[in-house]
Structure formats: C-alpha cells, structure tokens
Amino acid sequence: MKVTIVGAGAVGASCAEYIAIKDFCDEVVLIDIKEGFAEGKAMDLMQTASLNGFDSKITGTTGDYSKTANSDIAVITSGIPRKPGMTREELIGINAGIVKNVSESLIKYSPNVTLIVVSNPMDTMTYLAAKSTGLPKNRVIGMGGALDSARFKYRLAEAMDCPQSELNAMVIGGHSDTGMVPLIEKATRNSIPVRHFLSTEKQQEVVEETKIGGATLTKLLGTSAWYAPGAAVSEMVKAIALDSKKIFPCSCLLDGQYGLNDICIGVPAVIGKNGIEAIIEVELSEAEQLKMKESAEGVRGTNNLLADVI
Helix, strand or coil, X not given: CEEEEECCCHHHHHHHHHHHHHCCCCEEEEEECCCCHHHHHHHHHHCCHHHHCCCCEEEEEECCHHHHCCCCEEEECCCCCCCCCCCHHHHHHHHHHHHHHHHHHHHHHCCCCEEEECCCCHHHHHHHHXXXXXXXXXXXXXXXXXXXXXXXXXXXXXXXXXCHHHEECCEEECCCCCCEEECHHHCEECCEEHHHCCCHHHHHHHHHHHHCHHHHHHHHXXXXXXXXXXXXXXXXXXXXXXXCCEEEEEEEEEECHHHCEEEEEEEEEEEECCEEEEECXXXXXXXXXXXXXXXXXXXXXXXXXXXXXC
C-alpha cells in the first residue's frame, strides 16, 4: 500500500505522521514545491520510527511526481491556508488552479489512485477534482465531514462533561461556517439522545460552536488547524487501505441522493477499498432538509466560480 500526500506543510506532515504511526501501509510519499521541504519533513518523521514503533517508509520529493507512481491513495492538502478573517470561499481563485494541476499530475503516474481532497474550499475543490480528472466518482472524496463531526463530538463532550468515545454524532452539508449541518437531533450518548442531557439552548450553542470550529482555531493559531485534519484524513486512508467499510460523513459527488445532483457535499458514506462504496441516505427532519438545501445552494454558488477552470 502506497500513499502520497501532496503538500508537506502542517496538515500534510500531520497526515503523514498519523498514517505512519498507525503502521498500515508500506510507503508514504510527501511532495511539495518548496525545495528540500518534503525531504526534510520525511527525514524528520523517519527519525521517529524507532521511537514510535512503525515500519512504514516515508520519503520526500520536491515536485517530482514520478516518485508518486503507483500510489493507491493520494491526499491533496496543497494550496494556501486560510488566514484570519478569510472565508474558505475566498481561497478558490488560487487553490482551484493548484488542485487541478496536482490532480492531473497524480493521475499521470497513478491512474488507479483514489483521491482524498483536503484543500479549501473543500467541497468545491472535490467537485473540481471529480470533474477535471475523469476518475470514477467513488474514487474522489472530500475530507470535511469527518473533521467537522470530530469537532461536533468535542463540543458535545465538553457540554456534557463526558468521554467523546460515548458519543455518536455527525455533521453533513458543506464544509464551511455557514454550510455545516450538525445533526443535533440524531446525536446520542450511548444510544441516549443528547436532548436528555442538554437543554435546547445548550444544544444550539453546541451547534453554533461546531459550525465556527475552523474559524475559532484560525483566530487562535493565526492559520488553519492541522492535528485534527491530519487525524481525520489518516482514518479515511486507513479505511480504504484495510477495506474496513467504516461510515464517514464526507464530500461525495451526488447523483440524486438527498434530492441533489452534480454537487460534492458532505453525506454519510461507507468507505472501503473502492473508495466510496455506498452513500447512506438518512431520514432528515424538515428543518434538517431545509438546512441541507441551503448548504447545497451555498456550495453551488462557489462552484460557479470554477467556470474558467473546469
């Protein structure tokens, strides 16, 4: 199993670290445009192998996509990070060109690769990759929902003062501050609805804190987060590599599901060796359906800016 990670910055390096530590693949390749950067990150990570007990090989390269040949999975983290006060949508002009070029370069050397897109605005970049590469739609996945759901569980656990391991909660919709749809009505603690533990006001507070989770961290850090995104990606890569068929909320190209067509947006999906193996349509309340529709309209508005790229 060979995994390529494009972009050796904080998110990319975090992805590589978590994947290596979980020790389920043979080789991880880091690639970056900055001279020597990926090589240095790879060397630093490899010097932790004996300390962290993994046997995965990590290598780095500056812009040489031939080194990524025959990758089974590729993670695209490249693009400029979101700065304080910048929306994900404002990133599109720069990041669209980067993601299109990267996707095409990866497929040139790994035609059977499955792509996981992390670059923002994530749903639109996933749509771009799906449309511009010609890959089967099951092999182009956007990471966002897995991360958003982890942040949802963090906020719920904080509000209920309970272990996150007891929670089952999911965020669907667009990976943006206004597009997320945290399914608070369906969230449970050991199968008990969270409404038994939290007031309606507190539930709404958790929802709003979840939706601005990325912006909150950007304000605190001065750049985008990296630990949680890296962990989210590593779990999705692991699910594909081990064919575990886990369900993740992730950005998928829809063909009628949830009443939506020709759009990549966050929905629950079974992830296995074939990438997206099934899209799960959960029954949504009228309020959730409305929020999902509004989220899709927002994503389509951003997608419209891709006219000159696709």
